[in-house]
Amino acid sequence: MRKADAENKDIFLLDKTKAMSHHIFILSPTDTPLYSLTHYSSKPVQSTGSSLSSNLPSWSTSAFAGTLTALSGASSATQHHTSGGGGVRVGGGQDRHVIQMIANASLDAIEEVMRRDSAMYLKSVDKFNEWIVSAFVTAGNKDMKFIILHETKNDDGIKVFFNDLWELYVKTAMNPFHTAHTPIRSAVFDSRVRASAKKNL
């Protein structure tokens, strides 16, 4: 528990310094996450948007308010694309469950594309507020989906990362006890994914 706290604090500190975050999900054919990872890259990020979130009162970043602001941010972003577009980066966009929802919501876009496009790597397939969604669809198991939420374009790095993730996933799937619905809990898998994320994202 103490280690988790320390990690959270780290994440919080990194967030303050505007580290670029990536959210990675492996979704099963029934859309349940089998594996998820939040990666904070140390690479410099160009400053986008204002620091509106720091001016908001603390209650507005609570879980529920976060959902509301994230969702209302979406509508305001589409309506006032030129005027208010810069300020949509609000606290809600970083909430865990909102991230999860954005990832799952992008499945609609992914499934539409993958029916007619045979490419496995679908880059920038969906957008939501500040998030760009890229995906990778494997061939087997009724299409396992790897989804990554990122803030800046990094097509080549993500492609290399997806390739690594694919190889690791295929190795996992070779385990006779693994099914398309088994959550991936291997520590080795996790550390390899983190290493690849650190290198490529």
Place this chain on the structure above:
Amino acid sequence: MAYTQANPQNPRFSVLSSSSLSSAEHLSPNSSRFSLPNTPSINTTLGTPRPNLRPNIYDRHLSKTRAAEVSASSFAYLFSEVVQYTQKRVSGINDLERRLNILGYRIGMRVLELNVWRTESTSKAPKREIRFLPALMSIHTQVWRAVFGKPADAIEKSVENDDEYMIVDNEPPITRNISIPRDMSQLSCSSFTAGIVEAVLDGLGFVHDWILPKTPLPIQYVQPARVTAHNTPSDADAYPGRTTILIKLERSVIEREELLK
């Protein structure tokens, strides 16, 4: 356990340890059973870097196929045990074929995932197969080659039903050593192969409907098999074991194919 560890003079403990002592340890009677000097000697004799750790699944190469072939006779033995085991637990031929199909399905899932990785992971833009006929061709050649070491003998399309396709194998290697009793002449143990084919087509989204039911169970427990195996001995008796794998497509798949044309 705590007692034996606390008291090394326990007679039972010493009996155990002397029985498991290696010859090197006989030379130094004072070394305890769990002492480390034992390990390097095993290490040097076996020549493996880490004797205690089996290679992790993530450390192994996916494309090393040279040493991965299994002897046909040991496979035949294993498969006969599989069939016998299954046969004891079923109520009829249909049930038996169904279960063999399920076992094959588990293999097909992995064959597909692995085959696509082997062919596509090195390409610049990896592709999935979304058209049916190329997928069928790749089953006929690549999947058959990966599983049986040779391509299948023919692909046929049903004349009566436009949603039925067939893959024909004149001499299926897995049933080469199986003779079916007369009263079970309906049975085809190639249902196992049918399961592999079903998994591959299902993985690519061709057999069952695109939308899965939201259950944790694999699809084949919920829906009847759409890929079945049938004995079709050739007329001239040249191939008594000739087997046809019959694929019945979902209506929505045929409609999708029309749209993609």
